[in-house]
Amino acid sequence: MMQIRRMGPIGAEITGVDVKTLDDATFGKIYQVWLDSNVIVVRDQSLQIQDYLRYSLRFGVITPHPSKSTRHPDCPEVTLLGANKFRADGTLDTAIYSRGAQGFHTDGSYEQVPFKATQLYALAIPSRGGDTFFSSGYAAYDELPQHLKQKLEGRFGTFKYGGLRKLNALLNEEDRNVKPVRHPLVQVHPETGRKLLYFDQGKILTIEGLDSDESAATIAEMKAYFVQPPCQYRHQWRKGDVVIWDNRCSYHKAAGDYPPEEDRIHWRVSIK
Ligand SMILES: O=C(O)CCC(=O)C(=O)O
Ligand SMILES: [Fe+2]
DSSP states (O other), X not given: XXXXXXXXXXXXXXXXXXXXXXXXXXXHHHHHHHHHHSEEEEOSOOOOHHHHHHHHTTTSOEEOOSOGGGEETTEEEEEEESTTOBOTTSOBOHHXXXXXXXXXXXXXXXXXXXXXXXXXXXXXXXXXXXXXXXXXXXXXXXXXOHHHHHHHTTOEEEEOTTTTTTOOTTSOGGGSOOXXXXXXXXXXXXXXXXEEEOOOTTTEEEETTSOHHHHHHXXXXXXXXXXXXXXXXXXXXXXXXXXXXXXXXXXXEEOOOSXXXXXXXXXXXXXX
């Protein structure tokens, strides 16, 4: 029997199911819980890569990540998180070890159409650390001061992989020079109809229509508001967890704090 447990203002845990054999009615319930709680964890799964892809496809279309060097060697739609983190000379490759740990972000804001969802399947989990934090873009919008709500309504931001700090070590050389894209900063979620703040501190370059000082000052102000601590979920991983976040209305970051000599490996898919 499927059991659903809300983990707080966002986040829900689902137990008692096998994602390989879900009927449409049960999947429909899971999808609705996902929309209602931003991020869900399905516990205790035992999946081959094709099982994982088949389940992921129920949420949308899978697209390979632009970081070619971290794609699964047999299956480019799947990114390997945490694999090959030691170089041949034994030093730690921090771009791999600290991936996603530079701060709260949303995935794929550098794409014309950002990802609808990101899903991770835990293959190996360290003995301590390595949690993932989530926060809500709805709460971020709700808690904005009135003057910021007014200023951002109808405005677009420009976004690029690596942002102003050019953190693009995971991209091949030839993929680094792509043009920024633009997204509205206040959005209405296409399925829930709720208003949200769309922001990514590590990838936003400018706010269109503001001079460069005002753009930078406004971005700095948004940074102070976009993560609302009361509306967070901290996921402590177990092997076999399948976690999917609604990337249209959520921010997330990796803790990046586990013992580097231990394995922390996930299969990751981007879903549009
Ligand atoms: O490894 C994690 O906890 C999350 C990494 C991340 O930001 C991502 O997969 O998009
Ligand atoms: Fe991410």
